[in-house]
Amino acid sequence: MAWKPGHYLLFAALLYALVVTLGFALRGRQVAALRQEVQAYRERALWAPEGYILPLPGACLPRRPENLPGASRPYRKGVSAGFVFRQGDACVPVVRGMGVVAAFGGEVVKVDLDYEEPTPEAFQALLERVREGASPEDMDLLRGLEVWVRHPDGRTTVYAHLEAPYPGLRVGSRVYRGDPIGYVGSTGLMGGAPRLLFEVWEGEPDRSPFLFQGLEGEALLRRAEAFFGLK
Numbered sequence: 001m002a003w004k005p006g007h008y009l010l011f012a013a014l015l016y017a018l019v020v021t022l023g024f025a026l027r028g029r030q031v032a033a034l035r036q037e038v039q040a041y042r043e044r045a046l047w048a049p050e051g052y053i054l055p056l057p058g059a060c061l062p063r064r065p066e067n068l069p070g071a072s073r074p075y076r077k078g079v080s081a082g083f084v085f086r087q088g089d090a091c092v093p094v095v096r097g098m099g100v101v102a103a104f105g106g107e108v109v110k111v112d113l114d115y116e117e118p119t120p121e122a123f124q125a126l127l128e129r130v131r132e133g134a135s136p137e138d139m140d141l142l143r144g145l146e147v148w149v150r151h152p153d154g155r156t157t158v159y160a161h162l163e164a165p166y167p168g169l170r171v172g173s174r175v176y177r178g179d180p181i182g183y184v185g186s187t188g189l190m191g192g193a194p195r196l197l198f199e200v201w202e203g204e205p206d207r208s209p210f211l212f213q214g215l216e217g218e219a220l221l222r223r224a225e226a227f228f229g230l231k
Helices: 005-022 028-047 120-129 136-142 217-227
Strands: 082-086 099-101 106-111 147-150 156-160 162-165 180-184 195-201
Touching (some): 120 136
Antiparallel strands (some): 099 180, 106 147
């Protein structure tokens, strides 16, 4: 059963009662640990109201195979780790500068405030370097301007190819589901139509499995529709 905010708050209340009950019998270190756990559950209740949503308001899941997780990326001998929202495959216009929102509540752990596009020579050198596979550092460059958000369930969402981050967004900022975090662009692509690459990782990006890894076609779409509350 998926935990809802009420569950977290109820559990936090029970833990608090345990702190009070055992406060006279336990040492200070044990009481402090319980208090920290109470605070953690309170924060989870605030950050995780209902579940994940898509990062483009009004959008639907992409349907074209090349825009889904697991799609082949031969130029780097790899696969896409996320959903690519682009014009004609998102149910809403995907234009430069449209708003991108947080898919779930959490803490910003990466935001490219001083991003600069590579020169054509540097980009060509990057493509040569990744022909046999891309390192996590290479993937950072290929995704252009990014924002990463770490969530209470341990997952991390990545929003890539952004035109710019939302003003005032910083590492350490706390965001809630639906909060603005940036604007659609085409950074890291050396031109081309605006798009949003949206990845959900089970842990740290490029060092853990991505969501729906190993699934494809209708099976992937069914799972994704349920995960993002589209059914």
